[in-house]
Amino acid sequence: MKIKFTLWKLVFLFLMAAGLYATILRFTRGLGAATNLSDQFPWGIWISFDVLCGVMLAAGGFTLTAAVHILNIKRMHSIVRPTVLTAFLGYLLVCVALMYDLGKPYNIWHPLIMRNPHSVMFEVAWCVMLYTTVLALEFSPIVLERFNLRKPMKVIRGILIPLVICGVILSTLHQSSLGSLYLIIPEKLHPFWYSPLLPLFFFLSAIAVGLAMTIFESSLSAKHFGRQLELPILQELGRVLVVVLGVYAILRFQDLLHRGVLRLTVQPSYEMYLFWIEVTLALILPLVLLSQRKVRMSSGGLYWSAVLVLLGFITNRMNVSITGFERSAGTHYFPKWTELSVTGAIIAAGFALFGLAVKYLPIFPEEERGVQRRLGTAAPVDVAPALVEHAGD
Amino acid sequence: MSKALLYDATICIGCKQCEQACAEQNKLRYDDAVAAEERQSEHKFTAVLARGDKFMRRLCMNCQDPACASVCPVGALEKTTLGPVTYDADKCMGCRYCMVACPFSVPKYEWNKLFPKVRKCTMCSDRVSQDKPTACAEICPTGATKFGERDDLVKEAQQRIRENPGKYLDHIYGLTEVGGTSVLLLSSVPFEEFGYHTPDYSLPMLTYRVLSHIPDFVPLWGVLLGGVWWITHRREEVATTEGQRPAAEDHMGRKP
Numbered sequence: 001m002k003i004k005f006t007l008w009k010l011v012f013l014f015l016m017a018a019g020l021y022a023t024i025l026r027f028t029r030g031l032g033a034a035t036n037l038s039d040q041f042p043w044g045i046w047i048s049f050d051v052l053c054g055v056m057l058a059a060g061g062f063t064l065t066a067a068v069h070i071l072n073i074k075r076m077h078s079i080v081r082p083t084v085l086t087a088f089l090g091y092l093l094v095c096v097a098l099m100y101d102l103g104k105p106y107n108i109w110h111p112l113i114m115r116n117p118h119s120v121m122f123e124v125a126w127c128v129m130l131y132t133t134v135l136a137l138e139f140s141p142i143v144l145e146r147f148n149l150r151k152p153m154k155v156i157r158g159i160l161i162p163l164v165i166c167g168v169i170l171s172t173l174h175q176s177s178l179g180s181l182y183l184i185i186p187e188k189l190h191p192f193w194y195s196p197l198l199p200l201f202f203f204l205s206a207i208a209v210g211l212a213m214t215i216f217e218s219s220l221s222a223k224h225f226g227r228q229l230e231l232p233i234l235q236e237l238g239r240v241l242v243v244v245l246g247v248y249a250i251l252r253f254q255d256l257l258h259r260g261v262l263r264l265t266v267q268p269s270y271e272m273y274l275f276w277i278e279v280t281l282a283l284i285l286p287l288v289l290l291s292q293r294k295v296r297m298s299s300g301g302l303y304w305s306a307v308l309v310l311l312g313f314i315t316n317r318m319n320v321s322i323t324g325f326e327r328s329a330g331t332h333y334f335p336k337w338t339e340l341s342v343t344g345a346i347i348a349a350g351f352a353l354f355g356l357a358v359k360y361l362p363i364f365p366e367e368e369r370g371v372q373r374r375l376g377t378a379a380p381v382d383v384a385p386a387l388v389e390h391a392g393d
Numbered sequence: 394m395s396k397a398l399l400y401d402a403t404i405c406i407g408c409k410q411c412e413q414a415c416a417e418q419n420k421l422r423y424d425d426a427v428a429a430e431e432r433q434s435e436h437k438f439t440a441v442l443a444r445g446d447k448f449m450r451r452l453c454m455n456c457q458d459p460a461c462a463s464v465c466p467v468g469a470l471e472k473t474t475l476g477p478v479t480y481d482a483d484k485c486m487g488c489r490y491c492m493v494a495c496p497f498s499v500p501k502y503e504w505n506k507l508f509p510k511v512r513k514c515t516m517c518s519d520r521v522s523q524d525k526p527t528a529c530a531e532i533c534p535t536g537a538t539k540f541g542e543r544d545d546l547v548k549e550a551q552q553r554i555r556e557n558p559g560k561y562l563d564h565i566y567g568l569t570e571v572g573g574t575s576v577l578l579l580s581s582v583p584f585e586e587f588g589y590h591t592p593d594y595s596l597p598m599l600t601y602r603v604l605s606h607i608p609d610f611v612p613l614w615g616v617l618l619g620g621v622w623w624i625t626h627r628r629e630e631v632a633t634t635e636g637q638r639p640a641a642e643d644h645m646g647r648k649p
Contacts, residue, residue: 032504039501042492070618072625103487103509110486114467120600121466121490165618183599184460184494
C-alpha cells in the first residue's frame with residue numbers, strides 16, 4: 001500500500017518522534033532533566049495544560065449526555081457519540097499525562113487503598129478513576145454495535161440512565177474540585193485568580209468549554225470527514241453558551257468587586273495583562289460575537305466564537321496554575337521543550353485516535369456512514385445487522 | 394503532650410552548627426559550599442539566614458494543622474501526636490501537592506532522581522519518639538534553639554518578652570500562625586524580612602469546608618437529575634399516548 005504523506009501526517013510524525021525522545025528522557029533521567037520544574041515551581045504545563053485543560057476540554061461528555069438523556073433534548077442525539085468519544089479520549093490522555101508528571105507513577109493506584117478524605121487530590125483521583133470507567137461504559141455501545149454483540153449491549157442500555165446520572169455527578173464533583181485544589185493557598189495565588197468561588201468558576205467554565213468544544217469538534221468533523229454540519233444543533237448550543245458565559249462573567253466580576261480586587265485590573269502589571277487576555281478571549285469577544293444573531297446563525301461565526309472560548313479558558317487554567325504563582329514563587333516558569341513535546345504528542349495522539357475511531361467505529365449517524373462506506377472510508381466489516389437494528393435512528 | 398522547638402533569634406550567633414547536626418542526622422552531605430547556601434533544599438533541611446548581625450532559622454514548622462498532610466491524597470505526610478510531621482516515601486506517589494500547598498514552601502523534591510522523594514525536616518521524629526531532643530537543639534551552643542513541651546515553651550517565650558522590654562517584638566511567631574506551629578520563633582526584627590508571612594488561620598479548613606459538603610451533595614444532585622429525567626420523559630409518554638408522532642430512539646438505540 002502506498003502511504004501518502006500529507007502535511008498533517010508529517011506534523012503528526014514529527015510530534016510523535018519528539019514526544020518519544022522526551023518520553024525516553026523523562027523515564028531514564030527523571031523530572032529534573034526532562035522539565036523546568038523546580039522547588040519554586042513544582043507544577044508545570046503537564047498539570048496546567050494536560051490535566052487541568054484536558055479535563056476541562058472533555059467536559060462536553062457530561063454536558064451533552066445530560067442534555068440528551070436527562071433533559072431529553074432528542075434532536076441533539078446525533079452529536080452525542082462524537083462528544084462521548086472526545087471525552088473518553090480526553091480522560092484517557094489525562095491519565096497518560098499523569099504518568100509523566102507523577103514522581104513515582106508506579107504508585108498511581110495508591111489512592112485506592114490509602115485514604116485521606118481531607119485531600120482534594122484524593123477526591124479528584126477517585127472521581128477521575130470512576131468517571132473514566134463511566135465514560136468507557138457510555139462509549140462501549142459504539143464498540144458493541146460495531147461487533148454486533150447484542151447481549152452486553154442490552155445490559156448497557158438497561159443501566160444507561162443511572163450511568164449518565166453518575167457521570168454528571170462525578171463530573172460536577174471533580175470539575176469543581178480542580179478549582180478547590182487551589183483553595184488552600186490564599187497567600188500564594190494572585191488575587192485575580194484566588195477566590196473562594198474557584199470551585200464554582202471551574203464548574204461553570206467546564207460547561208461553557210464543553211459546549212464550545214462540541215461546536216469546535218462538530219465543525220472540524222464536518223470539514224474533515226466531509227459530513228453535513230448539524231448547524232441547527234450548533235446554533236442552539238451557541239445560544240446556551242451565551243447564557244453560561246454571561247452568568248460566568250457576572251459572577252467573575254462580582255467576585256473581584258467584593259474582594260476589592262477590581263482596582264487591580266486597571267493597574268498595569270504582568271498579571272493584569274494576562275488577566276485581560278483571559279477575559280477578552282473567554283468572555284468579552286465571544287459574548288459580543290455570539291449575542292449577534294448573524295454570527296450565532298453562521299457556521300463560521302459559531303466556529304470562531306467556540307475557538308475563542310476554548311483559548312480563553314485555556315488561558316484561565318494556565319493563569320490559575322502558572323501566572324498566578326509567579327509572584328509568590330519569585331520566579332517565572334516556562335516549559336522546557338521536552339515538556340512541550342510530550343504535551344504536543346498527547347494532543348496529536350488525541351486527534352489521531354479520534355480519526356481512527358471515526359474510521360473504524362460507528363461514531364456518526366448511520367445514513368452518513370452508509371455513504372462513507374460506499375466511498376471506502378468506513379469499516380470493512382459488514383455493519384448491516386446493526387444498521388437494521390438502528391433503523392429507527 | 395506535644396513537643397516543640399523555640400528559636401530565639403536574639404541569642405543566635407549564626408554558627409550554623411544546627412545545620413551541620415541536621416545534615417548528619419539526616420545523612421546529608423555538609424561542607425562549606427552547602428553551608429553557604431541560604432535556603433532550604435532537598436540536601437539542606439534547615440538554613441540559618443543572616444541580615445547583618447541578625448539571624449533567623451528556616452526549617453519545617455511542623456504545623457499543628459499542616460496543609461501538607463491535609464492535601465496528601467495517600468496520607469504519606471502525617472502529623473504525629475508528639476509534634477513532628479512525618480513523611481512515608483513508600484506511600485508517596487509524587488503528586489507534589491504538598492509542595493504547592495505548604496504556606497512556608499518547605500517540602501523540597503529530589504528533582505534529579507528517577508524515583509524522587511519529598512525531603513523536609515521532620516523534627517527528628519525518630520529521636521523525639523525516643524524522648525531525645527532534636528539534633529539542632531542538642532548541638533546549639535547558646536540555647537537559641539530549645540526543645541521541650543510546646544505549652545512550656547510558649548510560657549517561656551511569653552516570659553522572655555515580658556522580662557526584656559524592647560528586646561523582642563511582642564510576637565511569638567507560630568503561636569497562632571496557620572493555626573499554630575510546633576516551631577516557635579522570637580525575634581527583634583519583623584519576621585517578614587526573613588520571608589515569614591502567613592495567614593493567622595489554619596489552611597486545611599479552606600478545602601475541607603468544600604469537601605465536607607460532598608456526601609450531602611451527591612444524593613441531592615442525583616435525585617434532582619433523576620427527577621428531571623422522570624419529568625422530561627413523562628411529558629413525552631403523554632405526548633405519545635395522545636397520538637403524536639413517536640419520538641426517535643436515542644443514540645444508544647433505546648426506545649423512550
